[in-house]
Amino acid sequence: MRGKLRWCIGAATAAVLIAACSANEVPGENNAAAGDGDADSPGDAGGDDSVRFLIAENFWADWVPYQSTAQSQARLETHIYDTLLQFPSGELDQPEPALATEWEQVDATTWEFTLRDDVTFHDGSPFTADDVKASVELASGATDTDTVLQTRWVPTTGEVVDDHTIRLVTERPFASLLNAVRQTPIVSSEDIEEGSDALAQNPNGTGPFRLVDESETKKSMEANQDYWAGPPEIERLEWEFVGDPQTRVSALLAGQADVIDRVPAEQHATIEEADGYSLISATASEQVNLWSIPGRVPEWDDSPELRRAVMLAIDRQALVDSLVMGESVVADSFAPQATLHHTSGSPAYDQDLDEARRLVQEAGAEGLEFELWVASGFLPRAEQVGEAIAANLNEIGLNVRVVPSDVAGLVDDSNSESGSGLLYHLSWSSGGDPDAALGIYATPNRWTAGDDTIDQLVADGKTTVDPDERAAVYAELQAYLWEELPHIPLYNSDFTVAYSDRVRELRVLPNYETNFYPASIGE
Amino acid sequence: MLLYIVRRTAQMLVVVLCVVTLVFLLLRLAAGDPARLMNAPDAPDDVVEATRVRLGLDEPIYVQYLYFLRDLFGGDLGQSFQGGYSVAQVVFAALPNTAMLAAVTVLVSTLVALALGIGAALTRGSWLDRAVQVYVAFAQSIPSFWLAVVLVLIFAVQLGWLPAVDFTGPTSFVLPVTTMAVALTPILIRTIRQSFIETLEQDYIRAARARGIAQRKVLLVHTLKVASLPLVTLIGLQSGMILAGSYVVENIFNWPGIGKLAVDALTSRNFPMVQGAVLVAAVAFVLVNFVVDLLYTTLDPRIRLRRAS
Numbered sequence: 001m002r003g004k005l006r007w008c009i010g011a012a013t014a015a016v017l018i019a020a021c022s023a024n025e026v027p028g029e030n031n032a033a034a035g036d037g038d039a040d041s042p043g044d045a046g047g048d049d050s051v052r053f054l055i056a057e058n059f060w061a062d063w064v065p066y067q068s069t070a071q072s073q074a075r076l077e078t079h080i081y082d083t084l085l086q087f088p089s090g091e092l093d094q095p096e097p098a099l100a101t102e103w104e105q106v107d108a109t110t111w112e113f114t115l116r117d118d119v120t121f122h123d124g125s126p127f128t129a130d131d132v133k134a135s136v137e138l139a140s141g142a143t144d145t146d147t148v149l150q151t152r153w154v155p156t157t158g159e160v161v162d163d164h165t166i167r168l169v170t171e172r173p174f175a176s177l178l179n180a181v182r183q184t185p186i187v188s189s190e191d192i193e194e195g196s197d198a199l200a201q202n203p204n205g206t207g208p209f210r211l212v213d214e215s216e217t218k219k220s221m222e223a224n225q226d227y228w229a230g231p232p233e234i235e236r237l238e239w240e241f242v243g244d245p246q247t248r249v250s251a252l253l254a255g256q257a258d259v260i261d262r263v264p265a266e267q268h269a270t271i272e273e274a275d276g277y278s279l280i281s282a283t284a285s286e287q288v289n290l291w292s293i294p295g296r297v298p299e300w301d302d303s304p305e306l307r308r309a310v311m312l313a314i315d316r317q318a319l320v321d322s323l324v325m326g327e328s329v330v331a332d333s334f335a336p337q338a339t340l341h342h343t344s345g346s347p348a349y350d351q352d353l354d355e356a357r358r359l360v361q362e363a364g365a366e367g368l369e370f371e372l373w374v375a376s377g378f379l380p381r382a383e384q385v386g387e388a389i390a391a392n393l394n395e396i397g398l399n400v401r402v403v404p405s406d407v408a409g410l411v412d413d414s415n416s417e418s419g420s421g422l423l424y425h426l427s428w429s430s431g432g433d434p435d436a437a438l439g440i441y442a443t444p445n446r447w448t449a450g451d452d453t454i455d456q457l458v459a460d461g462k463t464t465v466d467p468d469e470r471a472a473v474y475a476e477l478q479a480y481l482w483e484e485l486p487h488i489p490l491y492n493s494d495f496t497v498a499y500s501d502r503v504r505e506l507r508v509l510p511n512y513e514t515n516f517y518p519a520s521i522g523e
Numbered sequence: 524m525l526l527y528i529v530r531r532t533a534q535m536l537v538v539v540l541c542v543v544t545l546v547f548l549l550l551r552l553a554a555g556d557p558a559r560l561m562n563a564p565d566a567p568d569d570v571v572e573a574t575r576v577r578l579g580l581d582e583p584i585y586v587q588y589l590y591f592l593r594d595l596f597g598g599d600l601g602q603s604f605q606g607g608y609s610v611a612q613v614v615f616a617a618l619p620n621t622a623m624l625a626a627v628t629v630l631v632s633t634l635v636a637l638a639l640g641i642g643a644a645l646t647r648g649s650w651l652d653r654a655v656q657v658y659v660a661f662a663q664s665i666p667s668f669w670l671a672v673v674l675v676l677i678f679a680v681q682l683g684w685l686p687a688v689d690f691t692g693p694t695s696f697v698l699p700v701t702t703m704a705v706a707l708t709p710i711l712i713r714t715i716r717q718s719f720i721e722t723l724e725q726d727y728i729r730a731a732r733a734r735g736i737a738q739r740k741v742l743l744v745h746t747l748k749v750a751s752l753p754l755v756t757l758i759g760l761q762s763g764m765i766l767a768g769s770y771v772v773e774n775i776f777n778w779p780g781i782g783k784l785a786v787d788a789l790t791s792r793n794f795p796m797v798q799g800a801v802l803v804a805a806v807a808f809v810l811v812n813f814v815v816d817l818l819y820t821t822l823d824p825r826i827r828l829r830r831a832s
Contacts, residue, residue: 058791060561062606067570068562146570148562200607216603216613216796217787243790246672247688247777254679254687377790408555408792415559444567 049235051503051516054242054251056262056378059217063203064196065187066139066149071429071512074183076219076239078513080122081185081205084113084132085178090510092340092432093467095178099127099186099206108173108465115164119228121188122210129166133158134189136168140180152436153180154462173463175470179433208232208517217241233520243377252277252498259499259506261514264380265326271498280508281327281496286429287336287437288379290372290389290488293414294449297422299365301449306368307485308349309359313396314389315351316490323381323388326494334481335437336492338510339430341474345482356396369399370422375410379493382425389425415446427493431511434474435462441481453480531816535809542805543798547591550794551584557604557792578604591798600802601795603788610799613784618803620690621773621780625765628700629758632707636754639708640715641742647720655716659709667768671702671775688777699776703768707761714757718750725749752823759815766804 055075061068065077084100095103102114119127137143141150142157154174159167170177191204203211209221209232219239223232242248245264251257253274263271263279271277290310292300299306316330329337332344360366372393374386383404390400403421405413410426413419430437435458442458443450457477464470497508504522507515558574575581579590594601600610643655675698679687686695722728723746731741770782777783781800788796 058787059605060791067574146567146573148570151567214606216605216608216784216793241787242688242777243787244774247775250672250675250680250687251689251777254675254683256686256688406555406790408557408560408790409553411559412555415556 049233049521050238051234051236051258051519051521052238052240052256053259053514053516054240054248054257054261056241056243056245056248058241058243059219062200064200065135065185066147067196068148072241074511075513077185077203077205078207079209079221079237079516080203080207080211081187082119082207083184083186084115084181087179087182087509088507088515090338090432092179095182099132100181103178106167109170111168111170111177112161113166113168115166116228117164119206120226121204121206122224123188123204125188125190127186127188127206128163129158129160130163130189131186132166132168133160134192135184135186136181138187138192139184142171149184151439152176152183152433173465175462175465176433176435179435183431209237227517229518232517234516237516245380249498252500255500257500258503259497259514261495261497261512262380263326263496263498265324265328265494265496267498268326268496276501277498278501279496279498280506281494282508282510282512285336285338285431285510285512286427286493286495287331287334288425288427288490288493289331289334290423290490291414291426291447292423292487293419293421293446296419297368297370299363299368300370300422303363303365304484305359305363306365307488309356309363309365309396310393310398311349311485311488312352312359313356313392313398314488314490315392317350319385319388320491323384324491324493326380326496328491328494331489331491333478334441334487334489335434335474335478336430338432338492339434339437340432341434341471343475343478345478351392353392353395360397366397367399369401371401371403371420372423372425373403373405373410373413373421374425375405375407378407379425379427385490386425423488425490429512431509434470438474438477438481441486448486451484451486454486531813535806535813538809539802539805543595543802544588546798546801547588547794548584550792550797551587555792556580557794560792561604595802600799603796604793605791610795613796614781614799614803617779617781617784617800618807620778621766621769621782621804622807624696624699624703624769624773624778624780625762627696628703628707628765629762631700632704632711633754633758635704636708636711636715637751640712641719641747643712644716644719644723645742655712659712662705663709665705667702667706667771668775670705671698671772674698674701675775690778695776695778699772699778702772702775703765706768707765710761711754711757714753715750718753719746722746722750748822752819755815755819755822759812762811762815763808766808 055072057070057072059072059076060070061073082099084098085095085103086098087095099119100113100115103111105111113132115129115132116127121127136156136158138145139147139149140153140156141147142155155171156174157169159169161167168177174180185205187199188204191199191202206228208224208227208229210224211219212222213220217240221237221239223235225231242251245262245267248257248260249263249267249271252260253271268279271279294301320328320330332348333342335342372386372390374382376382379385383402386402386404390402393400410424413421414424414426428437428440438461439458441448442455448454454477457473457480461470461473461477464473495512497506497514499506502522504520506519509515556575558571558578558580561574562571572581579587582590591601600614602608603610603613639655639658643652646652675687678685678698685697689695728741728745731745732738736745766782769778769780770786772778773780773782774786781804785797785800785804788800
């Protein structure tokens, strides 16, 4: 018996020791986190030429282009693919050349782009006007294939003038064309011909980085040494989904990550006080609303008084000051403040419980029961925000039940015919373009009951090319939404990136693009 | 013995099948449409439907289940909804990481529990016994997620001695294992202490002492052998707790194991990946308990004899 016991203990000990010592060779998702450096030393994020970026949003999508608007996917794609134009300042009226060197509007529906002639895709094939034609036609919905991105476009065809000149012809005047071009990665026409299955597996762009390895939660890129604007100084770029905010912060402060996003507001001071770390905020691009689904609660659809009562009951300033915090600001429009042609609504809808109670009575909605859904794990302190709002609403005579969920459950309930919620605590980020910011409120989205005024103004904004006229359209649209309150605007949420100072010239744009080109690595 | 193994194997298969069936059904009954998640909120319904068809979610649940069983018995765990990776490849890459974490946790916890439990039993009523009791109460009341964060802040962020996250080598074990061991040791210590006290009062121990056998031999051979039997059973039963605990710990420490894989997959409703991870975890759980049962039979002749008779 003694021999057996010893044998058991000895075998277990040996197994553990062998396993522990062979840790670096175990295949897994992030076991190569230390990159080229000493794998077992804390404080070594990703090796001398590597950068490790921990992001809060999972990689929801695959590489089929134009079929996702997930932030995580868009941010990856900006490093693998190029677009015709770029907006490095984040200002939508300041486009700069990228794959296109010159551009001009020929007539109301035609734009001509002159393309670079020294660009190749990662697989070595040359970039030509045919690639732009195939990409834009697919993305804009001009082919038989429906795409998610087509809501940012009007159907557009390409006319190839020569290998490096193309005309884009829109079905009708299209004011956001330059911004739509910015959001449309250029994919090889040959890859598009091969079909979506091939595209899903093998992203082949002209961008500064090429994908070299990927898993469920991690994407690894290497510098494209043939990049037309010069090779990146960062040799290797690791993107990794880490959902827990505290884990992201700990990894950064322990030197195991170089950049993290969605830094919790309560951690801003800690990071600012620590030596060698900085913060960048791109707040004011993400609109957090209580979104309502038409048809769920007739009183909500029929009574502007009830909607106004809800707006007046919520202490939005307190939510921002005490719960969401950071750089977040109270929403003063249905478009976030960084949006082109943003206008502040009037009245300000400061909390007024007496007036809210009066409006509830006027609407005959006393004791009205409905559900408010909140999702944990994405927007900061969502559960507490939901509880605070419910407390406010119950104070004015409504009977609100908070339903905690995760993002998947909330999205499902809001989209399902059998969904039970009325209000959903969700965000919509739009990167500064008013069509993207306000188009979400128009038909055919589930968030609208088919309001003709909203639909018409959104359509007008899309097709009104003159800047002043376009600004007037969006001002009217925002005023109308502010008056009607189909949803309850809460705040523009904080979006703060923290990074180690070894990463130089990191750029975070208002649309949350976190650009590692032309960033570099310092000492 | 062979019959026993065959019977237990059949039982294990039934248990695993029940678990994966339950997970399969719960995933589909719970809210969260993967196709909707993979598309933008304003994506047209036909685009979402096309995604649903591509993922095979347009079929009735019973059809999906039959496909799932067919693939499962063919050794195919399916492909991930995101990226199309082989689920088997991803899950089996993550499995050793969780297994190592669990093994080191069990080893450390057992050694600590033996030392403290025996020490407390031998010195009943002393300061050591009281100190152990205080530790047990303290450790039982500490939430693992809180302890993990505090350990990281002190030893990784402030002192820089240990990695805060990831599995990068032997030192990566220290913080997650400490977190899990603090959760596991209280029950082990209590069991060891009680078992040791009871065993020490047995007649054969008194007889051994009366025969003049050295105290060291009485404790380490005669007493420990019997007193440690409940520990073996307990570790088997606690393996479920260790696996469940690893789900929390792996996420906090970004440990690339089954737990983190399952949680990440669940947030995106990546059904095949969740099913694969749960399947492997269920198999591991029943196998550990099976091994514990075999070990118990080996360690305790009374069970062997009873079974034989």
